[in-house]
Amino acid sequence: MKKSNRLAMVAAALFAVLTFAACTAEGAATEGLCRKRASEEAEWTKVAQAALHAVNHPTDCSTAPLLLCNTMVRKFQGTGSRLFFLGRCLSEGLKAGRAVVLTNDLPSSHDMLEPFKPWSNCTLEHSRVNANAGGDRVQLYTPMDAPSLERDHAEAPGAGSLVPGGKFAAKGYWWWKAQEITYALRPKAATMEAFKAHLEDIGWVEPVAAFQVRRTDKTEGCAKHYGKGSPIKCAAEARAPQLKDFVDALNTFRSFGERKQQSVAVVTDDPQMKQELDLENKDSKLRFLEVRPAPKRVADKAGKGGVFKGRALKDAIDILTLSRAKPLIFTYSSGFGALALQLKQTRENFCSDWASLDVGKREWPQLAAIGEGGVRGMKFHGVQTSKLCYIPCNSCDPAAEHTKYPCSVDLIRRANGDRAAHMECSCKEASS
8 A cells, every 4th residue: 555545544444443532532522512402491480380370379369459351252262272372371471460260251261270279379269359459450361362362563473472572572472372282281189199000001111202183173174073963063173194204294293213112102083093003004113002082072061172080180190191202293283282382391301303294274383492482474485493402513524514502493385285394402412
């Protein structure tokens, strides 16, 4: 071998060693920075949850200013959609400095909240006492018809997207909505016991991916499922993604490619899902856990939703199950999946792996560059990055722009024309 060739090989080897050493050192710094940013986000969550708890637990409810929140809805709505809207009362209450009290206008709304801790220590009786005292101690608020449903300005992230202001304003709507829902859905001890038992029963051993497959009335309308004479009226609102769509989305995650086998939990309202899994799943790498479809809803007296008393615990367990998934693959058009996503965001300090197969009829909310208030105007196949785990990793892979921001959200258009979103947070990958 010529001397020049040997020198070139030695130089290349030396460069590789130095590059590896630089990446290793940079990786260690990255890992520390990721932990630091995650710790900061965890502290912000504690502050937000403490603020919501404080305003809703006054020392004396008989003299405290109250926000009487109307539980009625305009049309048939399920658990996810109703809670997504009802949670606005918490934001309005914090903004106004008022404890939230829920009315009895729609009793089934209380039924669906039964598995979760009460929002406030104030009651309807306290609202009557305060109302009799005169003044403006009690303020009525209807989340479905409130002025806050209108956009404040052209750049507002969406109708009804409330941020209470003050120290939380800069965090953005995406961040705040997660805080709002996290407070609203704090499970009771009995609910957590039932949830843990459920995970054990279906064979949950982390990491587990989860598919939220929303079908029935959501994708086919109410008449087909409840009969034309039923008081439940609703039109089909979304397409029904097929099992292949979920598997294809799962295949895009780097973490999935690194696993020899992937456990998958399926949360669905489709009673035929087990048969579909048996027929359609051809990937031996996937291990589907036991599927337990949600029971069929029946009309409540107001015809505005299902009687949730009998299935409230099931719904709570399904939402909690989805929130634990790594990754979560769902449809944002379903309020049920949106709730799970928000719980997942706070649980994982806004550094999460998830994919939505659509963006829903609601305007896609602000996608937060954590701590910087969010961004607007996402373009298809354009990546918005979060600085939660910011690291300049050019020395490791100069061509990989994503290594600068391991947490990124990509808004894309699927083959069928639907819009979709994908977020992958690669703190661990970036530090390795």
